[in-house]
Amino acid sequence: MIRLLIVDDSPLMRRLLGGVFTAEGDFEIAFARNGVEALEQLHVFKPDVITLDVNMPEMDGLACLDRIMLERPCPVVMVSSLTEAGASVTLQAFELGAIDFITKPERAISLEMGTLGPKLVDTVRNAAQARLPSSLRLAERVRLRSGLTNPTPAMVPSRRASALPRVRRTKAAPAHGLVLIGVSTGGPPALDAVLSRLPADFPWPIVVAQHMPGSFTGPLARRLDKLCALTVTEAILPMPLAPAHVYVGKGDADVIIGIRPDGPVVMAAPSLPEHRWHPSVDRLVESAMQHFAPDRLIGVLMTGMGSDGAEAMARLHEQGGCTIAEAEESAVVWGMPGELVRRGGAQVIAPLEQIADRILGMVERS
CATH class of the missing domain: 3.40.50.2300 (Response regulator)
Incomplete structure (x- = not known):
């Protein structure tokens, strides 16, 4: 019971x-x-x-x-x-x-x-x-x-984890590669833990599919923007992919990668019924693979129930892309990353506190 x-x-x-x-x-x-x-x-x-x-x-x-x-x-x-x-x-x-x-x-x-x-x-x-x-x-x-304190309700601090200055770009530079992050249950603290460890001059764009309602992803993006050195925004209208930027997919929709004459863009798309959870990680990865070579993509699958993202990221790994699955020891729910591991699609299995360093290492070797 x-x-x-x-x-x-x-x-x-x-x-x-x-x-x-x-x-x-x-x-x-x-x-x-x-x-x-x-x-x-x-x-x-x-x-x-x-x-x-x-x-x-x-x-x-x-x-x-x-x-x-x-x-x-x-x-x-x-x-x-x-x-x-x-x-x-x-x-x-x-x-x-x-x-x-x-x-x-x-x-x-x-x-x-x-x-x-x-x-x-x-x-x-x-x-x-x-x-x-x-x-x-x-x-x-x-x-x-120990009776040393009578705690009052904790205040969640507003902080910027990186001491490096934020890079503000007025024009998007070419996106030579792309990081794709999929996450669900337990996702907001996990995103904070990873994104706050990346430097302000991180050279690739990052797109996040976090399963959430549409009214939640905007506040999530604004909160992450305050907590890390990267520029974080909610992806709704088509936006050019720029280095040092994180794009959080709009909830109750899907987030996909498209192409425009001046380069790749990220945008919201109406959700498809064949995908149970939205924004769909599988659909994000599949759309990115249409416009980027596999060795220009890094797929990261973190805590969450179900299997969203495992199929597409396993295919990415098979075609030569880099993939990271959060280790069971740190995942709140080892559903999504566990399924990627079971499919043999995880190039790296790492606890949450090591994922940012693994991403940086993969980008440096690319």
């Missing part, structure tokens, strides 16, 4: 969520109306996974998440709105240690629960199996257990 704690101040939401998981037959469920009750249940019920609403009285979701990760870390799925404000809070939650998120229905909750339910169950099941880094806020946890 999976021990699930549902934390929400809405009686209707608790009843609907409880009904979805009770019907599955393998969930043992407890409820909390706010963050204070959730912390009590954390030690009494000892959940395997938690769904956590953001806006609650007495103690909100971020403050509660902060204490969960210090007192008894376990996988947390945030329940977020589809608004830009909801996206911003969710991204802060990832920094504090949340594994994934689900979005509240925009219309009557009871009417949409039938279609939302299966995805909700999949998300929570995968989160229950997710791997929390043993080093996650370890120093703070030790101080708390």
Whole structure:
């Protein structure tokens, strides 16, 4: 049985969520109306996974998440709105240690629960199996257990990891190569960890397919732009590929590489039904292979459930391109990168903290 704690101040939401998981037959469920009750249940019920609403009285979701990760870390799925404000809070939650998120229905909750339910169950099941880094806020946890501090909700810092000056280009230089990154569950912190280690003069463009709703990818791009030395933007309209730039694919659509008279471009494209997740990593890699020689491409597949990207990157590797799969030891969910490894398509298998150096080495040898 999976021990699930549902934390929400809405009686209707608790009843609907409880009904979805009770019907599955393998969930043992407890409820909390706010963050204070959730912390009590954390030690009494000892959940395997938690769904956590953001806006609650007495103690909100971020403050509660902060204490969960210090007192008894376990996988947390945030329940977020589809608004830009909801996206911003969710991204802060990832920094504090949340594994994934689900979005509240925009219309009557009871009417949409039938279609939302299966995805909700999949998300929570995968989160229950997710791997929390043993080093996650370890120093703070030790101080708390030693009685040396009474922590307040953590503030996520705004920082630029690289001390190198940012390179601002008014005109796109020719793209001699391209880095393609695919990521899903646990992706925002993983992207931060990789992109923040790349220098401001990184010579190739980078395109990211992160599975997310359309209202989330813009805030994600702006957040990453503040956290790393590279220029990060959301790819919507056709944009020339420029070195030292990162292009985050628009959510609820696909991101593809095209060609214009003055060179290759990145753009959003309507999603295709044959791809389950969007932006599709497989479709991104396939489009890039139409316009770049395989030895001019580096494919990176990181944490995420499912297999998106594995087929296309395995083909890229077979044709002479470079591929990197995140190692199981660091991946929150070793689904996508694990499938690439199983297909024999990973040239390099590396933990998260080594991926940036591996990318730099591949670019230097090209």
